[in-house]
Amino acid sequence: MNKTITIDGKTIPFEDGQTIMAAATAADVYIPHLCHHPELSPHGSCKLCTVKVNGRNCSACTFPAAEGQDVLNNTKEINDDRQKITQMLFVEGNHFCPSCEKTGNCQLQAVAYHLNMLDNHFPLFYPKREMDASHPDVMIDHNRCIFCTLCVRASQQHDGKDVFAISGRGINKHLIVNAQSGLLKDTDLDMNDKAAHVCPTGAILIKRTGYQVPIGQRLYDHHEIDQVSLVTENPHHGE
Amino acid sequence: MQVFIENLAASHNYQPTRLMLILRAIQDRYHYIPEPAIRQLAGLLKIPGTQIIGVIEFYSFFHLTPRGQYELLISDSITDHMLGKHNLMAYLSAKLQVAVGAVRSDGLVSLDNMSCSGLCDQGPAGLVNGYALTRLDRPRIDLITDLINQQKPLDKWPGELFQVNDNLIKSGLLLDDPIAPGDALRAAFKRGLQETLAEITQSGLRGRGGAGYTTGWKWHLCYEGPEENAFCDVDAQKQLQRYVICNADEGEPGTFKDRVLLSSYAHQVFEGMTVCAAIVGATEGFLYLRGEYLFLYDKLQAILAERRQADLLGGNILGKGIAFDIEICLGAGAYICGEESALIESLEGKMGIPRNRPPYPVTQGYLGKPTVVNNVETFMAAASIAVNGGNGFANMGTEKSKGTKILSISGDCSQPGIYEYPFGATIQTILNDCGADDVLGVQIGGPSGTFISNQELGRKLAFEDLATGGSFIIFNNSRNILDIVHNFTHFFAHESCGFCTPCRVGTSLLKQQLDKIVDGHGSAGDIVALEELCQLVKSNSHCGLGQTAANPILTTLERYPELYQSQLKKISYEPGFDLDGALETARRMAQRNDAAAHLEQIGEDHE
Numbered sequence: 001m002n003k004t005i006t007i008d009g010k011t012i013p014f015e016d017g018q019t020i021m022a023a024a025t026a027a028d029v030y031i032p033h034l035c036h037h038p039e040l041s042p043h044g045s046c047k048l049c050t051v052k053v054n055g056r057n058c059s060a061c062t063f064p065a066a067e068g069q070d071v072l073n074n075t076k077e078i079n080d081d082r083q084k085i086t087q088m089l090f091v092e093g094n095h096f097c098p099s100c101e102k103t104g105n106c107q108l109q110a111v112a113y114h115l116n117m118l119d120n121h122f123p124l125f126y127p128k129r130e131m132d133a134s135h136p137d138v139m140i141d142h143n144r145c146i147f148c149t150l151c152v153r154a155s156q157q158h159d160g161k162d163v164f165a166i167s168g169r170g171i172n173k174h175l176i177v178n179a180q181s182g183l184l185k186d187t188d189l190d191m192n193d194k195a196a197h198v199c200p201t202g203a204i205l206i207k208r209t210g211y212q213v214p215i216g217q218r219l220y221d222h223h224e225i226d227q228v229s230l231v232t233e234n235p236h237h238g239e
Numbered sequence: 240m241q242v243f244i245e246n247l248a249a250s251h252n253y254q255p256t257r258l259m260l261i262l263r264a265i266q267d268r269y270h271y272i273p274e275p276a277i278r279q280l281a282g283l284l285k286i287p288g289t290q291i292i293g294v295i296e297f298y299s300f301f302h303l304t305p306r307g308q309y310e311l312l313i314s315d316s317i318t319d320h321m322l323g324k325h326n327l328m329a330y331l332s333a334k335l336q337v338a339v340g341a342v343r344s345d346g347l348v349s350l351d352n353m354s355c356s357g358l359c360d361q362g363p364a365g366l367v368n369g370y371a372l373t374r375l376d377r378p379r380i381d382l383i384t385d386l387i388n389q390q391k392p393l394d395k396w397p398g399e400l401f402q403v404n405d406n407l408i409k410s411g412l413l414l415d416d417p418i419a420p421g422d423a424l425r426a427a428f429k430r431g432l433q434e435t436l437a438e439i440t441q442s443g444l445r446g447r448g449g450a451g452y453t454t455g456w457k458w459h460l461c462y463e464g465p466e467e468n469a470f471c472d473v474d475a476q477k478q479l480q481r482y483v484i485c486n487a488d489e490g491e492p493g494t495f496k497d498r499v500l501l502s503s504y505a506h507q508v509f510e511g512m513t514v515c516a517a518i519v520g521a522t523e524g525f526l527y528l529r530g531e532y533l534f535l536y537d538k539l540q541a542i543l544a545e546r547r548q549a550d551l552l553g554g555n556i557l558g559k560g561i562a563f564d565i566e567i568c569l570g571a572g573a574y575i576c577g578e579e580s581a582l583i584e585s586l587e588g589k590m591g592i593p594r595n596r597p598p599y600p601v602t603q604g605y606l607g608k609p610t611v612v613n614n615v616e617t618f619m620a621a622a623s624i625a626v627n628g629g630n631g632f633a634n635m636g637t638e639k640s641k642g643t644k645i646l647s648i649s650g651d652c653s654q655p656g657i658y659e660y661p662f663g664a665t666i667q668t669i670l671n672d673c674g675a676d677d678v679l680g681v682q683i684g685g686p687s688g689t690f691i692s693n694q695e696l697g698r699k700l701a702f703e704d705l706a707t708g709g710s711f712i713i714f715n716n717s718r719n720i721l722d723i724v725h726n727f728t729h730f731f732a733h734e735s736c737g738f739c740t741p742c743r744v745g746t747s748l749l750k751q752q753l754d755k756i757v758d759g760h761g762s763a764g765d766i767v768a769l770e771e772l773c774q775l776v777k778s779n780s781h782c783g784l785g786q787t788a789a790n791p792i793l794t795t796l797e798r799y800p801e802l803y804q805s806q807l808k809k810i811s812y813e814p815g816f817d818l819d820g821a822l823e824t825a826r827r828m829a830q831r832n833d834a835a836a837h838l839e840q841i842g843e844d845h846e
Binding site: 042045046047048057059062064081084085088089091122125146147164166167173176177178180 | 274287289292296297298573733734736737739743744745748751775778779
């Protein structure tokens with residue numbers, strides 16, 4: 001007999017060792033997320049995937065599914081909190097969608113639309129952050145980094161390198177690269193590395209590809225992130 | 240420097256887990272961690288340089304740029320403030336001719352703030368090159384300034400500057416009756432190890448760090464190990480490496496009881512760890528000592544050496560064929576490392592970021608192995624129970640909180656210091672004993688705990704009423720509650736590890752939003768916004784730090800709503816920035832300063 005949990009009243013099967021996120025994705029149930037990627041180890045830092053498991057808040061991307069769990073995911077209360085958390089990510093950095101090359105392809109922007117975020121709500125921090133355009137093929141715009149560590153994990157776990165890391169504490173957290181100069185050009189990053197393509201915002205961009213796809217024809221211009229996410233993350237989507 | 244680093248790494252067997260101790264030695268010698276040292280270490284320890292930079296930037300006591308040869312840090316705890324820290328810091332800064340947060344131009348001295356130094360009973364306090372300075376006042380600062388300007392080495396400074404007193408005022412079950420070294424181990428071996436575990440479980444002892452998990456259960460779970468091992472045979476079970484860690488990272492502002500326990504009862508604490516190790520089957524243990532207690536380090540090492548000499552540690556403890564030894568690791572200024580999984584990360588040579596749970600440390604802790612992490616006081620109590628059995632302990636306290644609790648009492652009272660009470664004691668009793676009158680309120684359990692008003696002094700010290708890891712700060716009626724909340728809220732923003740969004744951004748937003756109200760810029764909606772933000776941070780944060788960071792605001796807002804209201808302006812809203820100020824550049828460019836070139840801040844007088 002298959003083991004199951006319920007998410008918003010719907011019965012969802014799971015296998016031992018699966019997280020709530022993995023079980024949900026396999027069953028075509030979208031749980032908003034930014035720091036989670038099915039091919040990389042779970043991190044649990046963005047907290048957008050917070051769900052209520054038997055009344056207690058848990059990160060769906062790290063919390064193991066277990067028999068008898070009653071999970072609340074798509075409720076007004078939870079989505080309100082997710083919207084506020086997304087707003088936090090917007091105000092701590094410098095995210096100006098209209099002038100960002102990633103607009104329309106940006107997961108942060110798409111999840112914000114999905115959660116019906118219409119303003120920043122919180123005061124902007126306007127942090128002073130630098131650009132690193134030293135690498136011939138890849139650039140970092142630190143203004144847009146949300147510390148999800150996807151590039152860190154992709155470099156370690158997929159590319160077999162150690163190009164990126166997050167340093168600092170608290171609100172002073174920042175992305176650093178593994179080079180004596182501190183510059184991307186002196187790392188062993190290659191533009192074909194997964195780490196160069198995994199950024200959910202416009203913090204890591206491939207050079208000379210800007211605006212090749214016009215605004216209006218981009219991924220999230222025509223599809224909501226919940227649909228895109230399930231298509232790309234569930235190999236058995238729609239079956 | 241190259242030779243120094245090479246020798247240093249060699250002395251730590253090139254183990255990346257020793258990164259904290261290695262960096263401490265480099266910081267100590269060069270007053271920062273130079274870039275070439277990072278590269279060299281990365282090669283020697285075979286870890287990415289980014290991991291080393293990450294650790295340096297995470298901990299307050301490590302620096303990438305040079306600090307002074309004399310690095311002065313002054314404790315910024317609320318108790319230091321109450322003892323006149325502000326004036327003293329200004330005096331110190333003027334006297335030494337160095338700004339707070341800066342290094343003097345000759346490189347001789349640097350000055351900065353630090354989080355609570357654990358010397359609230361003898362503040363204002365601070366550190367010079369890591370060593371605790373107590374009872375700072377103007378004459379002492381004059382003396383310190385002279386010593387620094389004469390470049391006197393620290394070991395030539397007068398000892399009274401570094402004198403740390405125990406201030407043990409009221410003792411009870413544990414403090415009255417310390418065990419003799421070896422007694423708990425002998426009793427445990429005589430009774431049987433599993434029987435001793437049963438005594439500890441039966442005593443009802445719960446973790447003394449604040450969370451209150453049943454100690455016997457924790458040890459039992461560690462002994463059992465992870466689920467996949469549950470069915471393997473007993474011999475295989477025994478071969479599984481396990482660890483025992485004593486959490487001496489007491490960073491909760493207002494707590495200093497572990498300082499006293501380690502200063503005067505260290506044998507008993509180490510013995511409790513050893514009993515635990517014998518029971519769960521661990522051969523290695525760690526004391527994670529907060530960096531602020533560097534002054535205890537040599538003394539504790541000497542006690543460990545004594546215990547090895549007496550066969551109370553080492554390869555064959557009391558001839559019973561059981562091996563266990565203890566290493567001391569020093570923290571480096573990070574409150575978050577008091578959280579057990581962050582502490583384990585730190586012990587592994589990493590940034591102190593709390594892990595995702597499950598798995599819990601009892602099954603996958605240090606280096607992924609089953610690990611018991613307990614507070615200093617918990618091990619001390621366990622040693623006492625091993626000698627005396629669980630009954631006496633279980634007969635004290637309340638139904639859900641057995642035994643006694645050791646408190647660190649500071650603030651407005653005539654006798655700050657260490658007090659031991661059976662659980663169930665009322666706050667009023669405690670206040671009477673320590674000479675507190677005209678009480679406004681008491682912060683119980685530190686900033687992450689609860690602020691109670693003088694209408695609640697009949698409440699009890701207990702897990703089921705007012706739980707505390709030991710911090711007990713008293714405020715009299717001359718104190719301003721908003722100053723207290725301001726200090727605590729800034730503390731959490733400073734100490735947030737930054738891992739999760741709600742705490743990283745939320746603690747900074749809490750600070751801003753509170754400051755806005757305290758500074759008199761708040762308007763009607765701001766208290767509601769503050770309360771919403773508190774709930775958001777509390778319910779969505781990754782660990783206890785974020786989950787409790789809003790407590791100072793929430794517990795005072797609940798008790799003193801009118802205090803917050805009285806700070807508000809009588810307008811519907813105030814813009815987030817100065818409208819008129821924003822026009823300044825435009826006025827300058829247009830060379831105008833007439834009335835039409837100015838804007839009123841909206842609504843100021845339009846109620």
